[in-house]
Amino acid sequence: MDFSNLGLFRLISQRMDWLNQRQSVLAENIANSDTPDYRPNDLAPFKTHLAGAGGASLAPTTTHAAHLGPAAGQGGAAATEPQGDVYEVSPTGNEVVLEQQMLRVAETAMQHQLAINLYRKHVGMIRTALGRGRG
Amino acid sequence: MDLVRSLEISAAAMRAQGTRLRVISENLANADSTGETPDQQPYRRQVVTFRSVFDRALGANTVAVGDITHDPSQFGRRYDPGHPSADAEGYVLTPNVNTLVEMMDMREAQRSYEANINAIEVARSMITRTIELLRI
Numbered sequence: 445m446d447f448s449n450l451g452l453f454r455l456i457s458q459r460m461d462w463l464n465q466r467q468s469v470l471a472e473n474i475a476n477s478d479t480p481d482y483r484p485n486d487l488a489p490f491k492t493h494l495a496g497a498g499g500a501s502l503a504p505t506t507t508h509a510a511h512l513g514p515a516a517g518q519g520g521a522a523a524t525e526p527q528g529d530v531y532e533v534s535p536t537g538n539e540v541v542l543e544q545q546m547l548r549v550a551e552t553a554m555q556h557q558l559a560i561n562l563y564r565k566h567v568g569m570i571r572t573a574l575g576r577g578r579g
Numbered sequence: 580m581d582l583v584r585s586l587e588i589s590a591a592a593m594r595a596q597g598t599r600l601r602v603i604s605e606n607l608a609n610a611d612s613t614g615e616t617p618d619q620q621p622y623r624r625q626v627v628t629f630r631s632v633f634d635r636a637l638g639a640n641t642v643a644v645g646d647i648t649h650d651p652s653q654f655g656r657r658y659d660p661g662h663p664s665a666d667a668e669g670y671v672l673t674p675n676v677n678t679l680v681e682m683m684d685m686r687e688a689q690r691s692y693e694a695n696i697n698a699i700e701v702a703r704s705m706i707t708r709t710i711e712l713l714r715i
Contacts (some may be wrong), residue, residue, distance in 0.1 A: 460709070464581035467705060468639065471585035471698045475592030475642045477691050478599075479629045542694045553701045560708050567715050 455494075456563050462490050463556045465522050470552065473527075473545050481537040484530070484545065488523040582709075584637055585702045589695040591634075591641040596692045598644045599627045603685050610676040614664040621664075622674040624650035650675055 448454050466487045473484040487493070531541040602625050609622035628645040652675045660669030 461581075464705070467698075467702055468581040468585040468588065471588040471695075471702065472640050474691075474694050474698045475588045475595075476629075476631050476640060477592075477694065478596075478687070479631045479642055482631050542690070546694065546697060549698055549701050553705060556705045557708065560712060563712060564715050 450566075452566055453563070456559050456566075458494060459490065459559045460556065462487065462493050462522055463552050463559065466552050467549070467556075469524055470545055470549050473540050474542065474549075477538070477540040477542055477545070479538060482540060484527040484540045485524045486527045486548070488525055493522040582702045582706050584639060586699055587637055588639055588641050589699045589702070591643070592695045593692055595629060595642045595644050596688045596695070599629075599688045600685065600692075602627045602647060603681050603688065606676050607678065607681050610674060610678055610681075613662070613671055613673055617664055617666050619664060621654055621672050622676065623654075624652075624674065624676045626650050 448457065469485050469487055476482040476484075527539075530539045531544055533539050606624050612622040614621050626648050628648065629642055630645040631640045632643045633639075634641045654675050655673040656670045657673050658669055659665055659671045662671045665671050
């Protein structure tokens with residue numbers, strides 16, 4: 445059985461993919477919290493990432509059998525955009541506010557945990573259906 | 580993998596903050612280093628600059644220490660005629676290091692370092708939780 449054919453599993457894997465990318469973007473912001481003229485970035489909302497992953501996004505055409513296509517169930521890289529709501533700009537032109545970034549990191553970690561717990565529960569439900577004890 | 584990438588980004592930033600801290604300690608250590616002869620200049624304060632660089636291998640903007648430049652501000656003057664580096668009027672040039680400024684800079688470096696450690700811990704726990712999915 446291919447788990448990626450189940451809607452919820454596919455959604456969770458896309459969600460986790462998005463959260464991983466967001467964590468990486470936030471790490472970039474925190475790393476550059478003292479760089480002059482640095483403007484923080486954030487990912488485009490998950491909703492737009494999901495809409496793009498559904499097949500509406502630009503995908504390279506496979507014109508030869510040897511071409512590698514994107515792996516199934518992967519949405520690819522989500523779009524990065526400059527962060528819209530900046531609290532303050534430091535005299536050096538840096539717009540990163542550490543508190544705001546830490547808040548986003550915590551938010552990402554929480555949502556990641558939620559996705560993982562949902563995954564566990566879903567596997568547990570399948571196990572129950574299979575009749576191999578509780579999940 | 581994106582999470583490993585974020586670990587590397589934070590590690591690069593911690594390295595940069597470490598260099599900053601090293602320069603601050605150099606400044607603090609030399610806060611009283613005057614010249615030995617009247618025509619010798621005292622210690623000049625060093626300043627670290629950061630810049631954002633695009634790491635091709637990582638595919639992300641990491642931070643790197645740019646040039647370590649010298650603070651061009653004026654030296655202090657102290658009246659001490661007995662000092663070996665005192666000029667004809669009895670004044671000694673002292674380094675342009677302000678200990679309070681250095682302390683504040685140190686605090687800021689520490690705060691940024693901690694923020695990066697925090698980001699690493701979060702990324703690490705996310706990786707661990709994902710790996711734990713194998714056990715269900």
